[in-house]
Amino acid sequence: MYKIKQLSEDFVVKEIITPRVVRKDGFLLYWMHKKEYTTSRAVHAIARALKIPPKFIGYAGNKDKNAVTQQLISVKGVPRKRVDDVSIKDIQLEYEGVSDSPISLGDHEGNSFEIIVRNIAKKDYDRMVHNKDRVPNFFGEQRFSKNNAEVGKLLVKKQFRKAAEILKKGSGEQEKKIKHYLEENKNDHVGAIRTIPKKTLRLYVHAYQSKLWNQTAEQLLKKKHSSLSQMTNIKVPIIGFGTDLKDKQVKETISRIMKKEKISKRDFIIKQIPELSAEGGERYLFTEPRNLDIGVLEDDEMNKKKKKVLLRFILPKGSYATVVVKYLLA
Structure with a gap:
């Protein structure tokens, strides 16, 4: 691996x-x-x-x-x-x-990457060289961390007690604040959750939306029988209270996922913590690494009898390099 x-x-x-x-x-x-x-x-x-x-x-x-x-x-x-x-x-x-203005989320155009891929063999390298295709635009694992999507779902479902119970586990400053707040205000779980910075709280809801998007994209890709390069790069909805489902196949797919999750679009309106309400959006089904450069195969000094290679490429904001590496080696 x-x-x-x-x-x-x-x-x-x-x-x-x-x-x-x-x-x-x-x-x-x-x-x-x-x-x-x-x-x-x-x-x-x-x-x-x-x-x-x-x-x-x-x-x-x-x-x-x-x-x-x-x-x-x-x-x-x-x-x-x-x-x-x-x-x-x-x-x-x-x-x-x-x-004259602050830097805000989304202000950047993208990111450039230099990644050393280790513990590979010649056959892995050959796959990389031949897999220079566009890549499904999945959200990467780092979007979810340990419990991010789980907490996000609980917030969307208004299960604030369960969310606070998860969020207070651990010994960090954030966890200490929640524990201290609940000691003083035993049943005010919304208040305890509000001790967390807004930017961090939004990440939980966004992680759940990202999980739903990944499930949608995965099911859409399974239904297609053509190669990735021949498929239309459609915009797939990120589910929120403002999601408008026009494409029949996309609508059917998302409806099935939402039914399984037991959620509705209206659930993304969170009146108890209005700043967490999520309208939703759109995301392209595929991303394409620009200026992709696959270096020469070298001996891997950290893994015996294995090789390594340096990859260089540019991605638009919101796309994940870890996903690109995974598909280059698929």
Whole structure:
């Protein structure tokens, strides 16, 4: 079985974004270089060092934890010198300039990747070379973590007690806040959930929507008998309260999935926590890696008698490099 991320340095991600730099006061822009941090955890670490709320730091997308990543962040409410003086192990901040607007989710155009795939043989390499086709645009495993989709479903189903019970497990700061809140307010599970930052809470609902999308795409692909390259790259709905199902086959597929999950589109309106209500959207069935470069086969110094190869490619925002690697080796 192939291996990626055997070392953090084996998986390098660089965000593609065009910053709007101005010559007046505004939001400070920094390139955040990190290793073995989720984007959220890195932002919280920087916020603690600067003694500001995490919401004062903006970013365009979540980057892998087990990787070396580079992305643009915006910081407000502090002078440049204080940010320049921040010192955190495995996080470096590189000044870019000043912008009149913060960096927000989705502001980037995509990401470039350099990935070392290890523990492969010559036959795996040959498959990669011949599999240069477009790839089903599945959400990757890192979207779901351990319980993200499960908690998301509970939030959508308004089962706040069960969601809070899962969320309070563990010994992190977030879990401690929930436990402390419930000790003071025994039955206020909605209040306990609200102690979690909005960005993090939305990730749970988005993870459940992503799971539903993956199921929809998987069933649609099974129904098609032509090769991937011959299939139409349709937009597949991300289920939410505003989902409009026009295509007959897509409608039938989603209806079956929703029936099995015992949910309706209206369930994505969450009146108890309105900011979690999810309208839904669309996502292309396929993604296509640009500038795909498959390097030469080399000896793998970390896995005896095995080979490794360096892959380089660019993906649009929202597409997953781990999925591309999986399909190159399929």
